[in-house]
Amino acid sequence: MPTSDSPSGPIAFIGGGNMARSLIGGLVARGTSAASIRVAEPMDALRDGLAKDFGVHVFSDNRQAADGAAVWILAVKPQVMRQVCEALAPLAQEARPLIVSIAAGITSAQLGRWLGGGELYDGGLSDSVIRIVRCMPNTPALLGAGVTGLFANAAVDAAGHAQAETLLSAAGATVWIEDEAHMDAVTAVSGSGPAYVFLLAEAMEAAARSEGLSDDAARTLVLQTVLGAARMLTESGEAPAELRRRVTSPGGTTQAAVETFEAGGLRDLVAQAIRNATERGKQLSAANDADA
Incomplete structure (x- = not known):
């Protein structure tokens, strides 16, 4: 109603x-x-x-x-x-x-x-x-x-x-x-944000295939993993850092992967990507007003 x-x-x-x-x-x-x-x-x-x-x-x-x-x-x-x-x-x-x-x-x-x-x-x-x-x-x-x-x-x-x-x-x-x-930061985080998740899924699928998994298996495994992780983030009430800690056993496979992300500067790369998207939003606003 x-x-x-x-x-x-x-x-x-x-x-x-x-x-x-x-x-x-x-x-x-x-x-x-x-x-x-x-x-x-x-x-x-x-x-x-x-x-x-x-x-x-x-x-x-x-x-x-x-x-x-x-x-x-x-x-x-x-x-x-x-x-x-x-x-x-x-x-x-x-x-x-x-x-x-x-x-x-x-x-x-x-x-x-x-x-x-x-x-x-x-x-x-x-x-x-x-x-x-x-x-x-x-x-x-x-x-x-x-x-x-x-x-x-x-x-x-x-x-x-x-x-x-x-x-x-x-x-x-x-x-x-x-x-x-x-609002330019909102655009950078959530407006553009789905593309970041899609890019991660795309990279995970490619990596899965390179490890020998079939296309169908790689797609299903990645999509359901992203879906399940998103549901845990939205439904558990826990912070992302806490959920990550719970699935990262010391000396295990997850730790090996996470350490690789950290060593590669993932956090700084994400921050820079969102900064660049924010600045681009400001530039677009200025361009639309240039001849006003």
Whole structure:
């Protein structure tokens, strides 16, 4: 059933790609009326698929979907976000919706400016500041097993926080971030993070095959090991270091492998990888604002 934190009016998705689809599916599964969801998507196949699978209203025009909606979820690619927002700016100023963006590298200030909103300033808000929640979900959201970092600008009240959390929790867990500058780190850790796990699994499979295991055996052993370890991490309540200690017998096979990882600088390599991903997020934000 819908909760009291659900938006009081229609929800408009601007963009109907994979992440939007996962959120729509989660919302419908949790009791949100499909009739209250509108989706603007230029690709016929995606648009028709959403209408067929979920019964939502679909449009090829962004303004048609957004007009009258209480919440706009901006789910377009970062490189076209400015164009999309500027085209919707007159309606945004008139309708004053809650804006929820799931685009990486686009700040709330950029979104507000492109939507024609006023600036935040010390001591208060101008009357034209737009309520914006910036979100960073990750691809496991497609399975309802994702995690999303959220940041709200100062214009978003408690009701807006609750509405955004209700919407994004349809895809998994949520974490609020107080300082928007840390959203690039969220992107580096969880947004990009599934690829790190996939890379480890890929390397483990290759190593298993090099030790003589068949392709099928290597795949099954690695996938179930990753799945089981993830469940232990999320369900045991224990810290990763403690779980690692429990399976690392002195002088055993696990210790031999772990010592190899440590000697190879795994911790420093992971830290540097996340640092580089964080910096890249900042660069993308700056690039999107370069000609603003």
